[in-house]
Amino acid sequence: MERLEILKTYKIYIGGAFPRTESGRYYAPFVNKTPIGNICLSSRKDVRNAVVAARSAQSGWAGKSAANRSQILYRIAEILEGRRAQFQSELELQGSSKANATKEINATIDRLIYFAGWCDKVTQVFGSVNPVASSHFNFSTQEPTGVVGIIAPEDSSLLGLVSFIAPVIASGNTCVVLASENMPLCSITFAEVLATSDVPGGVVNILTGNTKELLEHFGKHMDVNAIFYGRSSDDEIKKLQTLAIDNLKRIKIKSEGDYLNDKWENPYLILDFMEVKTTWHPIEAISATGSVY
Amino acid sequence: MAKQDYSLSPKIDQVGILDRVARITARSIKNESKMQGLMMALNMIDLTTLEGADTDEKVKQLCYKAVHLHDSIPNLPTTAAVCVYPNFVKTAVKALKGSNVKVASVATAFPSGHSSREIKLMDTKIAVDNGAHEVDMVISRGKFHSGEYNFVHDEIAAIKEACGKARLKVILETGELGTFDKVRRASDIAMDAGADFIKTSTGKIKPAATLPVTLVMLEAIKDHYYNTGRMVGMKPAGGISNSKLALQYLIMVKETLGGQWLTNEWFRFGASSLANDVLMQIAKQNSGNYQSKDYFSID
Numbered sequence: 001m002e003r004l005e006i007l008k009t010y011k012i013y014i015g016g017a018f019p020r021t022e023s024g025r026y027y028a029p030f031v032n033k034t035p036i037g038n039i040c041l042s043s044r045k046d047v048r049n050a051v052v053a054a055r056s057a058q059s060g061w062a063g064k065s066a067a068n069r070s071q072i073l074y075r076i077a078e079i080l081e082g083r084r085a086q087f088q089s090e091l092e093l094q095g096s097s098k099a100n101a102t103k104e105i106n107a108t109i110d111r112l113i114y115f116a117g118w119c120d121k122v123t124q125v126f127g128s129v130n131p132v133a134s135s136h137f138n139f140s141t142q143e144p145t146g147v148v149g150i151i152a153p154e155d156s157s158l159l160g161l162v163s164f165i166a167p168v169i170a171s172g173n174t175c176v177v178l179a180s181e182n183m184p185l186c187s188i189t190f191a192e193v194l195a196t197s198d199v200p201g202g203v204v205n206i207l208t209g210n211t212k213e214l215l216e217h218f219g220k221h222m223d224v225n226a227i228f229y230g231r232s233s234d235d236e237i238k239k240l241q242t243l244a245i246d247n248l249k250r251i252k253i254k255s256e257g258d259y260l261n262d263k264w265e266n267p268y269l270i271l272d273f274m275e276v277k278t279t280w281h282p283i284e285a286i287s288a289t290g291s292v293y
Numbered sequence: 294m295a296k297q298d299y300s301l302s303p304k305i306d307q308v309g310i311l312d313r314v315a316r317i318t319a320r321s322i323k324n325e326s327k328m329q330g331l332m333m334a335l336n337m338i339d340l341t342t343l344e345g346a347d348t349d350e351k352v353k354q355l356c357y358k359a360v361h362l363h364d365s366i367p368n369l370p371t372t373a374a375v376c377v378y379p380n381f382v383k384t385a386v387k388a389l390k391g392s393n394v395k396v397a398s399v400a401t402a403f404p405s406g407h408s409s410r411e412i413k414l415m416d417t418k419i420a421v422d423n424g425a426h427e428v429d430m431v432i433s434r435g436k437f438h439s440g441e442y443n444f445v446h447d448e449i450a451a452i453k454e455a456c457g458k459a460r461l462k463v464i465l466e467t468g469e470l471g472t473f474d475k476v477r478r479a480s481d482i483a484m485d486a487g488a489d490f491i492k493t494s495t496g497k498i499k500p501a502a503t504l505p506v507t508l509v510m511l512e513a514i515k516d517h518y519y520n521t522g523r524m525v526g527m528k529p530a531g532g533i534s535n536s537k538l539a540l541q542y543l544i545m546v547k548e549t550l551g552g553q554w555l556t557n558e559w560f561r562f563g564a565s566s567l568a569n570d571v572l573m574q575i576a577k578q579n580s581g582n583y584q585s586k587d588y589f590s591i592d
Contacts, residue, residue: 048583055586223585246582 010184012040012208013191015053016201021209022046029182031095039184042209047176047217050205054147054174055223057202062144062172066120072198073116073170077109079197083189087158090185094157104159107260111159114265115166122171122270130278137281142274144172145250146225149218151211151240153230157183159259161190164230167269169203173226177206178218184208211236219243226250226273299442302481303516305473305509314504317545327540328578331571334539335362336370337557339397339528340592341565342377343404343496352381356388358590363572366579372568373557374427378403379420386424397427397462401452404466404495406431410448417455428452429462431495432479434469442482449486462490462528462561467506468498476506480513490526496563501531504541511549518550527554530563536574539567565592 011018023043028035040046061069080087084105091101127141148168153160157180168175179187191206207214211231218227219240225247227240232255244251252272322330340359342351352375359372374395375385385396398420402408408416417428430452436444453461463483467476483491491510494501507529514525527546533539539562546554554560569592573584 051583217583220582221585222582222588247585247588 008037010037010039010188010208012042012046013188013195013204013206014046014050014202015057015205016195018191018195022049027210029184031093031183036093037185039188039208042178042207042214044214044217046207046209047214047221050176050207051147051221051223053202053205054176057200058144058146058172058174061169061174061200061203064172066123069170069172070116070119073112073119073166075197076193076199077112077116079193080105080109080112080190083193086189087186090189091158094183094185103260104156108159108162111162111265112166115170115270118267118270119170122267122274125267126271132280135283137283138278139281140276140278142171142271143277145273145275146173147223148173148175148273149221149224149227150175150177151215151218151227151229151231151236152177152179152187153257153259154180154182154211155257156180156259158186158190160230161187163259163264164228164254165204168228168273169199170270171274173273174203175205175228176218176224177204178211178214179206179208181209181211215239216243219249220246222247224249226252228273229253229255231255297485299446299478299482300440302474302478305477307473310473310505310508314508314545317548318504318541320541320544322540322544324578328575330540330543331536331575331578332370333543333555334536334562335568335571335575336373337561338372338568338571339374339376339530339561339563340372340568341375341496341530341563343399347378347381349381349384352377352384353388355592356385356394358568358592359389359394360392362568363576363589366572366575369572369575373561376429376563379416379423379425382420382423382425395426396424397429398423398425399429399431399464399495401430403429403431403464404497406433406466407435410451413448414451414455417452421455421457421459425459427460427462427490428456429464429492431464431466432483434466437470437475437479437482442478445479446482446486449483449488453487460489460526461487462492462526463488464492464495464530465510466495466498467493467502467510468500473506473509476509477513480510481517484513484517484523484525488525490528490561492528492530492561492563494529494531494563496531499532502529502533502563504538504545507542508545508549511546515550524554524559526559526561528561528563533562533564534566535570536567539571568592 011020021040021042022045025041026038027041087105088101123141130138132138150164152164187206194204220243342355359375362369371394374397376397377385379398382398400416400420401413432445465479470476480491569589576584
């Protein structure tokens, strides 16, 4: 007897679990006039739930030692390596050539390793001890911004997605991601990688759905501290910047497309979602013979 | 005092209770009713701090919060009461002078209830003499589990007498009672002994208040009302930290006991973080934006 194929249900990823969208709605993106899957059409309330999950995970994630966050990012790369075949077939289903799909997966793994390396270095490299003219030990150090909304690139469902998530979580932020609308398969499979690689629930939350519908809820939410926008619609950018006024959200826009380019591997992407804190620590008078900290 | 055999208290249909609660939690509440419910919930909160680390300053801060929940939203109610340990009653009474906010004090060797009758009575008297309007006592769960229902009954009655004019809330600590049958039995004992309110939990034991356990207690209150004509209040406490859940409690009260229980004279929430969540929901309804804790006072 011929076996019936079991098709995968792509669900969203909130707080470490895979619920269906609260709204119960679905959409089917097409590639070459063929539907590639039933995908959750997330709603305003899914965004809300995801932000709550991200907020409650944030202090714990930022509170982990930097070396531990580094290990966890490395672990994501390890698990992703073991899931190659699945990503390969999904990328091809979404219209990628075989060679390009392989190249994209390789670059994704390398990118995770790259940012894993930076977790415990970013504050060493960019933190500073500042010369001041009073009896103070004055130093500046970077801290994570908080909860970051990510509008992931539309045209690169795996590498683009990871290029946006990795620098954000490396420093201790948590995020709520809106995945590519027309190529969402890899985003949910990547969520399955996250769920099995020691990333605490809520650190990364991934939603699929309609950008037009959800964008304003990312922009308006008072508990989202920053937005990382990876698409190129001027209307959307303007809308986000306008909505961001209420809580002075930081909006970062990176619209340029070639994610294989190694300019996507630089620590300034991490710094974009960190805040500098400067501390004035009183000390005894500094003399010519040395200071007493 | 009337002694009845409390082992004959009605038995609870667990499946029925859970089924009823499941239906209540599935209601959809439209905006206007939601706003009304949220305002009502704020006004029913017993803003609570019962920590070993409490200080006079913390209590003063809490009292200020009870009166000024979030001044940038006009026409907000105050909370119903502030709930503290007996040694902070004086501080709270002074801080709340001139407002309608009541001072509730826990007493009777809270939270375990393991102490002698003399000490429990003294504990209560000190709270009341210092000006507490309400006393939250705990029942002796150990005696209850040993089947000494008369002891539990008489103890509550003695504390009630010591309360004088202060209203008495009796904490059953349902998380330590184990079954719905026992919750019902303890509710019957407390109400017969003169409780003005029955309250689920101290907040120190998990599970604390849940919807099913509250429904069992509301049904007991209803039966007590039909049998004696006396209204008894209800106070779920512990673990109620979001607005949605608070609204579900209000629906349950309304549908089990009716509208006359929907005032803070007969229904309270024992909570510390609920107030901010309700405030955030009210702000959301007003502005359209989901809110952040960053913009509300620490509770």
